[in-house]
Amino acid sequence: MIIELKPNVDSNQQQSIIEKITALGYKSMPVATQRSKYLVAIGKKEFDIRTIGHLSGIADIHRVPDEYKLVSKKWKVAPTVIDLGDGVTIGGNGLAIMAGPCSIENEKQIEQTIQHLVANQVPIMRGGVFKPRSSPYAFRGLGIDGLKLWYELARKNGIKIISEVMQVSQIESMLPYVDVFQVGARNTQNFNLLDELGKVDKPVMIKRGISGTIDELLSSAEYVFSAGNEKLILCERGIRTYEKASRNTMDINAIPILKAKSHLPVVADPSHGIGIREYVPQVALAATVAGADGIIYETHQKPEEAFSDGQQTLDFDESSRLIKRLRAAYNLIQD
Ligand code: PEP
Numbered sequence: 263m264i265i266e267l268k269p270n271v272d273s274n275q276q277q278s279i280i281e282k283i284t285a286l287g288y289k290s291m292p293v294a295t296q297r298s299k300y301l302v303a304i305g306k307k308e309f310d311i312r313t314i315g316h317l318s319g320i321a322d323i324h325r326v327p328d329e330y331k332l333v334s335k336k337w338k339v340a341p342t343v344i345d346l347g348d349g350v351t352i353g354g355n356g357l358a359i360m361a362g363p364c365s366i367e368n369e370k371q372i373e374q375t376i377q378h379l380v381a382n383q384v385p386i387m388r389g390g391v392f393k394p395r396s397s398p399y400a401f402r403g404l405g406i407d408g409l410k411l412w413y414e415l416a417r418k419n420g421i422k423i424i425s426e427v428m429q430v431s432q433i434e435s436m437l438p439y440v441d442v443f444q445v446g447a448r449n450t451q452n453f454n455l456l457d458e459l460g461k462v463d464k465p466v467m468i469k470r471g472i473s474g475t476i477d478e479l480l481s482s483a484e485y486v487f488s489a490g491n492e493k494l495i496l497c498e499r500g501i502r503t504y505e506k507a508s509r510n511t512m513d514i515n516a517i518p519i520l521k522a523k524s525h526l527p528v529v530a531d532p533s534h535g536i537g538i539r540e541y542v543p544q545v546a547l548a549a550t551v552a553g554a555d556g557i558i559y560e561t562h563q564k565p566e567e568a569f570s571d572g573q574q575t576l577d578f579d580e581s582s583r584l585i586k587r588l589r590a591a592y593n594l595i596q597d
């Protein structure tokens with residue numbers, strides 16, 4: 263159950279509500295986010311919500327039987343829109359396109375990518391400065407100095423930044439220089455990281471775990487929300503299956519299912535989803551038609567020279583063509 267509290271609720275009122283629901287056999291957890299105050303009440307016993315509805319300080323009460331509560335669509339039907347400022351949004355109306363290299367490599371690469379994005383009116387650039395690599399000998403990213411340089415160049419051109427945070431200690435230093443924190447597939451269930459991201463006032467995009475279920479992704483989002491940050495985006499990036507013909511198996515099914523289960527925006531990552539450059543556009547288009555709110559993919563001026571994930575990275579011509587087709591596909595499915 264979610265009890266939405268009035269913005270001006272005082273601690274005495276909150277205490278009486280907690281006492282009342284405790285007496286009804288419910289455990290309650292207070293949650294305060296940028297938007298609102300809630301009590302998440304966990305319990306099994308059915309009771310008539312009118313028995314608490316009259317208590318002062320309560321704005322609304324919602325029954326949410328799902329394991330995850332605050333990210334569920336059962337209490338909030340309107341889609342959550344993530345506002346990055348300057349008219350850039352993710353969720354609600356429109357298709358948010360985010361593109362850029364797997365790894366941020368150097369100034370020239372950043373500049374070339376920004377030029378490509380600006381020319382195609384794509385306002386969000388992706389890129390990793392802290393890279394989770396399967397091998398410790400692979401390129402692990404430029405770190406915070408790379409992020410600062412990127413930020414400077416991006417801001418001059420009105421471009422927003424999404425970048426992966428790998429551990430709690432990086433949050434504070436990255437905070438001024440990112441518009442969206444990305445939680446990578448290897449960290450979807452890093453609950454310490456999720457808890458800490460709940461304390462910041464910046465959007466967080468959580469990728470589905472490599473072998474994670476849809477409900478596990480939603481529970482990870484619930485961690486961040488219940489820790490205080492409701493600026494959340496979900497990302498399907500393919501899962502590990504027995505199939506070896508592609509890097510991962512892109513679960514297109516997850517897109518309509520996540521959209522039905524949650525009010526949060528759903529983004530698809532076709533690059534990691536299939537892992538094969540020539541098929542990335544098809545998967546990106548399929549995800550768009552399946553109802554994704556955004557597409558995030560890898561592009562590089564010379565994919566064959568990229569420091570990481572070149573095999574799944576589009577060159578700028580392929581990327582420009584995909585952007586046009588994505589917009590056309592999105593328009594096609596609007597009623
Ligand atoms: C990435 O976005 O480059 C990345 C490492 O993604 P994932 O966490 O989905 O593997």
Ligand code: MN
Pocket residue numbers: 364365534560570571
């Ligand atoms: Mn990558």
